[in-house]
Amino acid sequence: MSHNFHTQHSPFGAFASFTVGLHNSPGGFGQSLGEPADQNIYVGYKEKNGDWKLLPFFVPQVSAEGSFVEANEFVHDVSSGEVNLIPMAETEFERSLGWASDEWTAGPIRWKIASPFTQTGHPAQMDEPTARFSFAPVLSSVLQCDNTSGSEPLEIIFGLSSPEQPWRFLEDAGKGMTGFTLGSSYGFATSPGEGIEPCQAFSLFDPKFKDSFGIHRLGNEAGFLFTVPAGEKKSFPIALGFYKEGRVTTGVESTFFYTNYFDGLDSVLAYGLAKQVDYFTLAEKRNAELDASFLSEDQKFLLAQATHSYFGSTEMLQQAGEPLWVVNEGEYRMMNTFDLTVDHLFYELAWHPWAVRDVLDLFVDRYAYRDEIRLADGSLVEGGLSFTHDMGSVNQFTPPGYSSYECAELTGCFSQMTMEQLVNWVCCAVTYAEKTGESDWLRGKEKILLDCAESMRRRDHPDAEKRDGIMKWNSSRCGSSGAEITTYDSLDVSLGQAGNNLYLAVKTLGAWLLLEKAFDQLEMKDQAVAAQESADLLATTLSGKFEEETGFFPAVFEEGNQSRIIPAVEGLVFPLYLGMTEVLSPEGRFSGLLQKLREHLRNVLVSGVCLDEVSGGWKMSSTSYNTWFSKIALSQYVVRQLFPDTMSGKAEAADAVHANW
Numbered sequence: 001m002s003h004n005f006h007t008q009h010s011p012f013g014a015f016a017s018f019t020v021g022l023h024n025s026p027g028g029f030g031q032s033l034g035e036p037a038d039q040n041i042y043v044g045y046k047e048k049n050g051d052w053k054l055l056p057f058f059v060p061q062v063s064a065e066g067s068f069v070e071a072n073e074f075v076h077d078v079s080s081g082e083v084n085l086i087p088m089a090e091t092e093f094e095r096s097l098g099w100a101s102d103e104w105t106a107g108p109i110r111w112k113i114a115s116p117f118t119q120t121g122h123p124a125q126m127d128e129p130t131a132r133f134s135f136a137p138v139l140s141s142v143l144q145c146d147n148t149s150g151s152e153p154l155e156i157i158f159g160l161s162s163p164e165q166p167w168r169f170l171e172d173a174g175k176g177m178t179g180f181t182l183g184s185s186y187g188f189a190t191s192p193g194e195g196i197e198p199c200q201a202f203s204l205f206d207p208k209f210k211d212s213f214g215i216h217r218l219g220n221e222a223g224f225l226f227t228v229p230a231g232e233k234k235s236f237p238i239a240l241g242f243y244k245e246g247r248v249t250t251g252v253e254s255t256f257f258y259t260n261y262f263d264g265l266d267s268v269l270a271y272g273l274a275k276q277v278d279y280f281t282l283a284e285k286r287n288a289e290l291d292a293s294f295l296s297e298d299q300k301f302l303l304a305q306a307t308h309s310y311f312g313s314t315e316m317l318q319q320a321g322e323p324l325w326v327v328n329e330g331e332y333r334m335m336n337t338f339d340l341t342v343d344h345l346f347y348e349l350a351w352h353p354w355a356v357r358d359v360l361d362l363f364v365d366r367y368a369y370r371d372e373i374r375l376a377d378g379s380l381v382e383g384g385l386s387f388t389h390d391m392g393s394v395n396q397f398t399p400p401g402y403s404s405y406e407c408a409e410l411t412g413c414f415s416q417m418t419m420e421q422l423v424n425w426v427c428c429a430v431t432y433a434e435k436t437g438e439s440d441w442l443r444g445k446e447k448i449l450l451d452c453a454e455s456m457r458r459r460d461h462p463d464a465e466k467r468d469g470i471m472k473w474n475s476s477r478c479g480s481s482g483a484e485i486t487t488y489d490s491l492d493v494s495l496g497q498a499g500n501n502l503y504l505a506v507k508t509l510g511a512w513l514l515l516e517k518a519f520d521q522l523e524m525k526d527q528a529v530a531a532q533e534s535a536d537l538l539a540t541t542l543s544g545k546f547e548e549e550t551g552f553f554p555a556v557f558e559e560g561n562q563s564r565i566i567p568a569v570e571g572l573v574f575p576l577y578l579g580m581t582e583v584l585s586p587e588g589r590f591s592g593l594l595q596k597l598r599e600h601l602r603n604v605l606v607s608g609v610c611l612d613e614v615s616g617g618w619k620m621s622s623t624s625y626n627t628w629f630s631k632i633a634l635s636q637y638v639v640r641q642l643f644p645d646t647m648s649g650k651a652e653a654a655d656a657v658h659a660n661w
Contacts, residue, residue, distance in 0.1 A: 001301070001659055003095035006036055007102055008308050009115045009240075013257060013316025014137035015328060016186070016242040018113065021102070023056040023090065028160050029186040031244060032395060034331040040161035042204060042223060044088070045109050045145065048152040052205060055104055055111070056087035061161060064220045065202045065209075083205040098287035099304045108147055109156055113240070114140040115311060116282035122354040123257060123316065123323040132261040135316055137242040138272030140279040141188075144235045145228040152230055158238055159204045159223020160188070167200055167222035169215055175266050177273065179239075180222035186242045189269040195227040196236065239272030241265055251397030252366075254317035254324050298659040302629060310344065325358045326391070334390040334404055335397065338363065339417065339487030342424040343630040346577060349435050356432045357441060363387045363425060364448055369401040371418065372476035373459060380476055381462045384455025385448070386422040408479035412496060415485045418475035419459050419498050423511045426452050427574045430514035434578050443522055453515055453531060456508065469538025470505050470557065471498060488631075494555035494563030494621040502545070502553050507571030509538050513583060514574055539593045546596040551603045553596070555621065564604045564622040567631060569597055569638045576641055584642060594642070601639060601646040611650055617657035629658055 006027060008017040019027040019036040028039030040061060044054030093106035103112040120126070120134050147154045167180035170189055178198045181187025190196060200215035200222040201207035209216040228234045243265035247253050262268045272279075290300055315326040315335075327344060329337040336359050348355045364387075373383040388403035398404050407414045426449070433442035442449075460467045474484045486504055488495035498504055512535035519528035545557055555563035575584060583589055604610040610619045618632045619625065639647055 001298075001656075002090070003097075004090060005305075007097060007305060008312030009102060009113045009139050010308065010312035010314070011115070011135070011137045011139060011242065012117060012120075012311060013135050013314050013325075014242050015313065015315040015326075016137060016244075017312040018139055018240050019312075020057055020113075021095070024059060024087065025057065026059055026161075027057060029182070029240070029242065031185055031242060032328075032333070034333050034394075038163055040221075042157055042159040042161075042221075043104070043109075043111050043143065045107060045154055045156045047154060051084040051086045052157070053086050053088055053092075053107070054157075055093060055106060056089075058085075058087070058161075063202045064218075068218075083203075085205060097301060097304050097308075098283070099290035099300075099307060100283035100286035102308075108145050108150070108154060110144045110146075111158075112142050112144075114280050114283035115308065116140075116279050116286060117307075117311065117351060118282060118286075119350075120352045120354075128261065131257075132271065133275065133278070135258045136262065136268060136271055136275070137256070137258050138268050139240040140272060140276045140283075141238040141240055142235055142276070142280070143226065143238060144233070145226065146233045147228045148231055148233050150230045154228045154230075156226045156228065157204065157223055158188075158226075158236075159199070159221060161221045163220070166218050166220055169198065169200060169217060169222075170266070170269070171198070175270060177266075177269060178224075179269065181241075181265050181269075184243055184245070184265050186240075187265055187269065188241070189239050189273060190224060190236055191273060195229075195234070197225040197227070199223055199225055237273060237276045239269045239276065241268040241272055243268055248315075248317060249392075249395045249397055251392055251399070252319055252324070254319040257316040257318045257323060260318070296655060298655040301659050302633075302655065306629070307347075310347065323358070324362075325355045327355075327359075329390070333394045335392045335395075336362070337390045337405075338387060338421045338424050339389065340630075342428055342487075343634065345428055345431060349432065353432065353436050356428060357436075357438070360425065360429050360432065362391065364445070366400045367391055367403070369477075373462070373473040374476055374478070374480070375462075375473060378480070382458065383418075383473075383475060384422075384458050385451040386418045386455060386475070387425050389417045389421060406477065408477060409482045410478075411481075411483045412485065413489045415482050415489075416475050416477045417486065417489075417498070418477060418484055419456075419471045419504060419508075420484070420486045422452060422455055422459075423504070423507050426456075426511040427507070427514060430518045431574055431578060433518065434514075439521065442518060446522060446524070449515065449518060450527065453527070453534075456511065457534065467537065468541040469508070469534060470500060470541055471508065472500060474499065488567075488620065490626050491621055491624040492563070494561070494565055494623050495567065497556055500557040502542075502555050502557070503565060503567040503570060505538065505542055505557075506568055509535055509542070510571035510574045512538065513580065514578070517575075517578070517580065536589075539590050543593045543596060546600070551599050553600050555623075563624075564600075564609055566601075566604055566610050566618060566620055566635045568600055568604075569642070570631065570634050572638050572642065573634050576638060598643045598646060601643050605639075605646055605648055605651040607650060611654065612657075615657050615661075616650060617654050617661065618651070629661075632658060 004023045006022040010017045028037040030037035040058035046052045096103045100116045170179040177189040178192045179189030200219040204221045313328040317324040367388040371383040372380040389405045390403045392398040393404040459471045484498035516531035554561045555565045
């Protein structure tokens with residue numbers, strides 16, 4: 001597999017990334033961005049009288065000197081001068097992406113970035129040393145050079161350009177470090193020592209302007225030149241830090257949690273250098289765990305890349321002194337998007353389960369709403385409780401009860417996700433309580449659980465005698481002509497439409513099974529029986545939708561729909577994850593439905609249906625080419641656990657395709 005791809009390297013909860021890895025592309029420091037930064041990254045080496053050989057993380061740039069002189073006087077251009085910058089070809093270096101690190105090896109140099117993570121308790125209960133270590137907005141990096149077999153000194157470089165403004169020279173602050181920051185937002189530092197020369201210039205490779213310190217404070221390129229004598233091997237630690245003071249969000253005003261423990265970027269960088277060994281040790285522990293896992297090499301890569309990306313979107317804030325957790329939706333930067341929260345659930349329960357609880361509480365306290373439902377004749381009747389798609393976007397919290405995404409009078413993207421998010425709250429809440437043993441928290445949500453159950457039933461039909469378990473009626477928030485959609489919003493009707501949808505119906509079945517379990521444990525016997533009856537009714541209805549003549553379930557139960565989908569089984573991930581093996585037994589309560597789902601999977605996991613006939617990758621729908629790997633992974637888990645005999649060799653091999661995607 002090619003190692004030509006960007007990866008985010010991010011502190012926990014800082015909504016910041018040092019992005020690098022895509023060939024012939026800039027990257028670097030980004031704070032709350034929806035795309036990679038635009039800084040050249042210079043990492044490489046030069047033999048005596050040789051050219052600079054650099055990892056290919058830069059693009060040619062015209063020197064900023066041209067801004068200060070007339071065009072006919074401007075002759076400073078390193079590409080045509082004596083200095084040659086040679087980007088390495090992919091065959092000239094190796095890359096190894098770990099669960100908590102990224103490493104490049106090229107000739108005599110090795111560059112490694114660590115972004116470690118570990119299990120954490122709730123931030124409000126952390127002692128100060130633990131909170132500082134967990135939430136310090138800093139990354140550890142090391143640049144090593146092995147010149148033990150050389151006969152001449154080697155020069156190596158680490159540096160960045162800045163298209164925005166000149167860098168600030170750290171030694172001016174007298175903090176015992178050398179390095180550079182861009183204002184007070186981000187920067188890099190190392191410990192001063194022999195063979196370390198800080199440089200700032202219009203071009204690091206042709207610094208024609210220097211003051212008495214050997215730098216030029218107008219320069220928009222900055223870095224370190226390291227000299228490694230012949231016969232020696234040296235390592236140079238480099239801390240990569242971020243800082244954002246003051247108010248971060250609007251709507252709900254908050255600041256970054258780490259500002260409780262660091263008074264600015266300089267203190268972050270100093271801490272990062274002091275704790276570098278500890279951070280690298282923790283990163284290696286995570287890497288070893290992934291290496292020793294049963295996953296294939298492609299799956300290990302997918303998990304590592306996903307984990308790096310996840311942390312790049314995390315935001316640990318505080319509002320009125322209380323921790324406030326946000327996961328941003330990648331490039332869109334929507335905040336705590338609920339249909340992503342439900343996919344992150346399993347990862348967060350393993351590493352920081354308090355994040356799940358805090359988000360669920362915030363949905364109840366600020367982003368719950370009650371609606372009506374529109375019947376076939378256009379009349380409106382009581383609907384019930386549900387939750388918004390998200391809590392805002394780009395650090396702007398939306399008003400209570402409203403998302404940044406959902407609009408009226410639509411039938412596709414940006415419509416309402418009322419039923420989807422209702423089911424998501426149930427699945428997340430019960431899974432959280434069961435996995436953590438937080439029965440007191442769940443008991444405090446009794447009324448919410450009861451309201452969710454009633455709301456789910458009414459969206460099937462307000463008349464109990466006419467219910468079959470499947471959602472049919474749209475929220476009044478859709479307006480007079482709109483229709484609800486699902487998390488698969490950019491797919492066609494096979495998965496995008498909420499009403500009479502196979503995917504959402506099975507997910508609703510999963511929610512009923514969890515409610516049945518929760519009510520039973522809360523000793524709410526009547527409600528447990530009612531949830532059981534709702535689950536059984538829905539399972540019976542679903543079984544009746546199976547097409548014996550084709551061997552498939554239709555993706556949508558209307559208008560002769562012939563789309564075939566893999567996520568027919570996605571909703572079973574929740575009871576399966578909680579070990580509810582008895583209810584999911586092939587000989588158990590839902591044996592008939594499970595057997596039909598098995599036949600459906602056997603028929604969809606073939607080339608030309610839901611295995612793409614060109615690439616071999618998994619298609620969520622036979623009639624759409626859009627997909628998300630999180631959804632593939634969820635369905636894979638269910639298939640491998642419950643229906644392993646349907647996993648053909650081609651289906652199993654597809655993770656190599658997904659990794660290359």
